[in-house]
Amino acid sequence: MSTKSTYTEQELISLLKSNNREAFEYLYDHYSPALYGIILKIVKDEDSAADVMQDAFLKIWKNIGSYNAEKGTLFTWILNVARNTAIDRLRYEFKTDKILHLDSVSDGQLIGASIFNPIPATIDLRSIVERLLPERKILIDLVYFQGYTHEEVSQNLSIPLGTVKSRIRKALQELREVFSVQQNEVIFA
Template sequence: MTKKSTRYCEPELVALLKSNNKVAFEYLYYHYAPALYGIICKIVKDENTADDVMQDSFIKIWKNIAHYNPEKGTLFTWVLNVARHTAIDKRREDYKYATTIKWDVVQEADLSAGSIFTPLPATVDLKSIVERLLPEKKQLIQMVYFEGYTHQEASQHLGLPLGTVKSRVRKALQELRQTFEVSGTHAQFARN
């Protein structure tokens, strides 16, 4: 287990993860698991399934960390996408056996204190940043990244062409990426 005072800048943490450092992986799990678990639970709707998806997600993260590219986004965004895609895949798999699916929105009131990602001082409030997007972009980001919709499902749900959905999501992500760019500094991850 890592010491309480251990701190990693993101590039250092990524380098350690890519070298299969067990302590760095424990550190990653300690800091990201609560946020990922909350999103996974909202997508799969079952705690037992969420536990399995969580385990599968971290196995995928461990096996695929070499594919992480910091130029495409932060480490948190990458691990969130791995977990989200794993949960969506599980939900699709289960859909074959279910007759109906309820697409509930992840409400802040539904999240327990343990499942909320508490930003560290070097991070920002993602929800408030997403709120600043134009309504059509904000809605798509919420649907695709917080509610588990695919681009195709969002297109069908909103009655928009698939190309429009993909274009708006891409533009929204570009805006969000610009917000997170900090020149000359790296976010520090510290154990609370």
């Protein structure tokens, strides 16, 4: 057991980066209840949440060297590691549970189906998003590509929540205009 009952954030980070076992025990003891609550909200199953929690702390232990205090607090970093681990678990479970068996579709079922032929230049969504104004582009990236909530983006970028939502709405309107051109590209067989 740890001989010290509390650490400053700087002390804790320094000890964690030097792979101090007592510091990791302290981190687990003091942060695991909050992380478990977040994980459980995402995966919605206690057994899966326990597995994800173990995976998250393993990732924290292996990647603590990449923590950068200039980008946020230690808690924010470990919270993002735990949250991303939970989201990865959901994606994996969804992918393995929802495997399509294409050989079970008969030719008769395919007749009359619409076929979408996108313009090759528009296949890469990120390149389309790059065309947006910078203040809209970063929000779309954070929310849709990195999985942040509007509230998290608001807090992390110190922008009012209403501004975040209105900029995202405007960006989506611009993206709809880009894709409305492609609606003419749908061919019906």
